[in-house]
């Protein structure tokens with residue numbers, strides 16, 4: 001992991017290991033998302049009372065907000081085992097049949113990125129979800145036969161960053177659907193104080209607030225920034241994460257007060273300085289910052305739009321008034337109406353990210 005992608009919500013396998021120690025294990029340790037927590041609590045307790053597995057659960061929302069964590073919590077609360085796989089890992093329906101038929105009664109099957117599951121496997125999943133049965137086809141051509149196999153009652157927990165890509169029949173088979181929202185800075189402060197306690201890192205309230213404000217509403221980024229700030233505090237200060245150490249550390253790592261990294265700022269600076277705020281086409285903007293259009297569109301823009309710093313218009317990309325102010329520039333007179341937001345509203349847009 002380099003400073004380049006410190007504020008990316010995506011995760012490497014190595015980082016998953018680092019995340020494990022602070023991952024909440026039970027529902028009451030899971031910070032915020034009160035509505036989802038409350039609904040899940042009822043779903044799980046109701047099922048346990050009846051002694052049957054709960055409805056299948058679909059969790060949607062941008063990466064790093066806690067879908068994998070919640071899937072593990074569901075299994076822990078039920079006292080069940082969990083099998084973990086992902087849509088892209090299930091290449092053939094036989095792979096899925098092998099997993100399904102090896103589940104024990106009451107197990108949780110977690111399928112991450114479920115919108116990327118191959119169609120034949122998806123169809124096999126329908127009958128498993130609905131009737132706890134799968135038809136495994138043996139042989140090829142005219143001699144092929146379908147052998148029905150029972151599947152132990154289980155709960156599927158599906159996670160997706162792109163719920164719009166799920167097919168209707170797939171979505172209909174989930175009895176419980178929840179969308180995870182970005183976290184507020186106040187919620188991330190609570191989360192950071194909890195993580196710091198577990199990691200044995202002394203942190204002041206101001207230090208937690210500073211890191212929270214730069215974490216893009218995302219627990220994964222908050223925990224990652226905390227690990228980097230801890231390094232700085234231990235190597236260059238007295239080990240305590242304070243307002244000053246947080247600011248100094250995140251300056252070293254090029255993460256600014258709103259959580260923008262070098263590329264995010266380069267995009268805004270090009271828009272404002274080279275194109276007088278736009279509108280400018282995506283490919284022209286990408287050339288100006290020396291990146292591929294896909295990278296600008298998929299890596300930078302979702303957060304810049306959500307932060308109210310960049311707008312996508314039919315005529316091209318436009319820097320908002322807040323972007324000019326954030327870069328310390330004076331917006332041109334008369335460009336922005338009085339109703340243009342002057343402060344970014346980081347937490348209102350809940351659209352799925354790519």
Ligand SMILES: Nc1ncnc2c1ncn2[C@@H]1O[C@H](COP(=O)(O)OP(=O)(O)OP(=O)(O)O)[C@@H](O)[C@H]1O
Nearest residue numbers: 019022023030031063064065066067068069219220
């Ligand atoms: N509500 C929460 N309370 C405390 N920690 C959280 C919470 N949500 C997420 N985290 C922490 O953030 C990290 C990322 O969470 P998680 O892996 O569950 O996200 P995700 O939505 O499944 O992302 P991805 O789809 O990329 O796997 C984990 O280390 C977890 O400990």
